[in-house]
Amino acid sequence: MKIKYLTLLLVVIFPLFNQLCFGQLNPKEKTAIDDFGKQLATDLIKDNLHGSISVAVVKGSSVIWSGAFGYARMKENVAADTNTIYRIGSITKTFTAALLMQLVQEGRVKLDDPIEKYLPEIKNLIGYDSTIKITFRQLASHTSGLSREPNMKGADAGPLNEWEQKTLTSINKTSFIDIPGARFSYSNIGFAILGVALSRVASVPYIQMVQDRIFNPLHMADSFFALPENKLSHLAEGISNDEHSVNTSKPLQELKGRGYKVPNGGIYSTPNDLARFAIAFTSNSKLLNSESLKQMQIIPPGGERYGLGLGVYNYEGIDLIGHDGSVPGYTSTMFIEKTSGYAVILMRNYNSGSTDLTGAAQQLLKALSK
Incomplete structure (x- = not known):
């Protein structure tokens, strides 16, 4: 018992004293954040992986609290801190949708334009015919009818500089599970196709x-x-x-690349950097006008609790928008309470654990907002 208590002290007090x-x-x-932090530290001990959870809490246009719990290396006593980097997984989809809305604002594309107008290769989808017109809106809202993944071995492996070609090759191995616009069906390959299409619209590579x-205007240097x-x-x-x-x-x-999985899950970041992105959805945005922000939160025909790259939820009486993400070795969540302007970002360097990151973020937002 003494050893366990000493471990708790080391995890909670020593790393956090210099970071929060x-x-x-x-x-x-x-009070709310102190209780929240104690629970995270307790959960880390229960999980017994020598891992870490890093956090940022936003109110309006400011980060009001941030910190790190635990360790950045499984077999080394390297304390995680507020500069520790994680993979954000599918939160990347929100970045891709924000790019889409920027191009819509500029009049370079319309949400209901057919993708084939800019990406004729989409006609190589299994089952595609002249009556099927997948739109930008449908790809960004997971209502395109496409399968979650392509039926191609190794689609999710390969160097970063070949992700676009891997996506185009994957199109030939991707089929429909429903007609476009019929219902919500989460599709990673759909968001990769969206990323390629946006680069065609802008004549600029997606990553650039x-x-x-986004990164440069928001000063997301990490x-x-x-x-x-x-x-x-x-x-x-x-x-x-x-x-x-x-x-x-x-x-x-x-680290060498994730194949086609770039516009749907390729970003590395920190909670403080991701907080800058969340702030763009809570106050005077440097990225999008108010109409575009509103449009991202509208659930389209056939949709389900998902706008354009954003989950849209009511959690016990509070209205939330956000996204979570998971890739091998990392989980993350970013949620914003629309009325109060609070936002919570959580990042962890392992997949399964005592903390349900999404649930924890939602509970903290409720405690802060009530």
């Missing part, structure tokens, strides 16, 4: 667009699709523990 910011918190916020249009050499030491080691086993080999392998 409490200066701007009112008493209600401090994210850098120029966000990347490929980690520079000088940032590798800041990456939390990914621990894959989904299948009743624990390993770090798969997450390490994916």
Whole structure:
């Protein structure tokens, strides 16, 4: 028992003492966040993986609290901190949808334009015919009718600089599970196709667009699709523990690339950087006008709790928008409470654990907003 208590002290007090910011918190916020932090630290001990969870809490246009719990390396006592980098998984889809809305604002594309207008290769989808017209809106809202993944071995492997070609090759191996617009059906390959189509609209590579249009304007200096050499030491080691086993080999392998999975799950970031992105949805946005932000939150015909790259929820009386993500070795969540302007970002360097990241973020937002 003494050993367990000492471990708790080391995890909770030592790393957090130098990392957390409490200066701007009112008493209600401090109580809610303090209880939240204690629960995260307790859950980390229960999980017994020597992993980490990093957090940022936003109110309006400011990060009011951020910190890190636990360790960045499974077999080393390297404390995670507010500069620790994680993979954000499918939260990348929100970035892709934001690019779409920027191009809509500029009049370069319409949400209901058929994809084939810019990407004729989409006609190679299995089952595609002249009566089927998949639109930008349908790809961004998971109502395109496409399967979740292509039926192609190795589609999710390969170097970053070949992701677009891997996507085009995957189109030939992708089929429909329903007609476009009929219902919500989550599709990773759909968002990859969307990313390629956006690059065709703009005549600019997708990754460069994210850098120029989102990372740079929001000063997201610790966000990347490929980690520079000088940032590798800041990456939390990914621990894959989904299948009743624990390993770090798969997450390490994916550092070299994830095949076609770039516009749907390719970004590395930190909670503080992702907070800057969340702020663009809570206050005067540097990215999108108010009509575009509203449009992203409209559930289209056939849709289900999902607008354009954004989940749309009512959780116990509060209205939330956001996204979560999971790739081998990493899980993340970003949720925003629309009325109060609070947002919570959580990142973890393992997959399965005592903390339900999405549920924890929603509960904290309720405590802060009530």
